[in-house]
Amino acid sequence: MSKLVITDLHVTVDTEDGPKEILKGVTLTINDGETHAIMGPNGSGKSTLAYSIAGHPKYTITGGSVTLDGQDVLSLSVDERARAGLFLAMQYPVEVPGVSVSNFLRTAKTAIDGEAPKLRTWVKDVNAALEQLNLDPTFGTRNVNEGFSGGEKKRHEIAQLELLDPKVAVLDETDSGLDIDALKIVSEGVNRFRAREGKGVLLITHYTRILRYIEPDHVHVFVDGKVAASGGKELADELEANGYDKYLSKAASV
Template sequence: MHEMDLLKIENLTAGIEEKELLHGVSLTVGSGETHVLMGPNGAGKSTLGYTVMGSPEYTVTGGTIRFDGADITRESPDKRAKRGIFLSFQNPVEIPGLSLSDFIRNAMEQITGQRLKLWDFKKQLRAAMDVLHMDAAYADRDLNAGFSGGEKKKAEILQLLMLKPKLAILDETDSGLDVDAVKTVSAGIAAYRETCGGSLLIITHNSKILDALTVDRTHIIADGRIVKEGGAELIAEINRSGFDAYTGKGAV
């Protein structure tokens, strides 16, 4: 493993029960790099993200996942989170009875193993919310309860800004957002990169969310396999021509 490699996936096969969804996937993300994962519906994009995070829904049947030099292939999601991996969800869950503020504070304390001074925490939270143009009242609302799609996505990016993970996997964070919300979320992602220098693996259909970022590497996945890799120019190619050349039949 190269000393600058943060995430190194080698020949990974994984699936749900008997159905194999990833077939020998290899992908490396270096420290401080921004990578984009694109592909048609059902290609395995989200499966890869959830498998890296250690979701119990998916079973790894071959290959390895290494993070920051350690083999995490069999580790639990909470251990991976403590190592510095963050996964945003396409459809964030609602948790009535737990405020957004308390959720983030608890998560920060779990990861750092230290109690946070309330004043310092609130100051950090307010600054992060300002980046996302979020009203201060959201901090006291139940996590995602009654939030619009855009508000849920902003709450996810707020967690990203507060937790400062080494690697953020953003799964369709831009889906269902209007143009203004995409710009705000994009600015939040850029702020994460600027403030802590973390690495990004962005799963997306919408290149607009990438406007504020410098993309180092693009990966195209189809039918559970990485079929092409390149730089940011690959995103423009997909915007022009779609995925037909990689599937033989377009999106499935």
């Protein structure tokens, strides 16, 4: 089972002029096995939604709830959320100097599973995951995200997704900065994850391009801190043709 329910979520961020509300009542349900795309213009609060679900300390929840299979996510620490089955693929993965990818992956896997993975199958699994994402076997010896190209960072995020096997994956602009080949490789990784039993995906993107490779069950237009419209994948086609203007003017007139 994997059901992520976001109800009337309000989030502020501290600025020099005091707290500023970014999310203004987000309501969204991702049922077992569903893929939802959230599309919106820059500054609409898409990434804030992703980071708030993951528990980034920069954001303050001022109202609403987030549950995963009925469990209150917002009362959990960042690592507890991950162990509960949430995964955030970041737009800007962070460098961790001196920590090798293989050490990092093994430490994360051990934390998620509560026990160290069996060495022989684990090495095989890691090599397979890296290979499928077209990452060199020596990739494991490199320091986490240090000196990675933009594409390598994103492919490394998806390798983690496949290895850590969460219930729900939030992908924050995983497509940004990727050329078409890299986009295909990353999309294939996400689709392999989706093919597993009951996995939820929240795909946050600025562009419709990635939706050609990852077909969503639902599309939401995100404007000014909340969902402005929801529909099927035809909504993405409409956005591709007409852009966000229609929704922006509506938001401005409110």
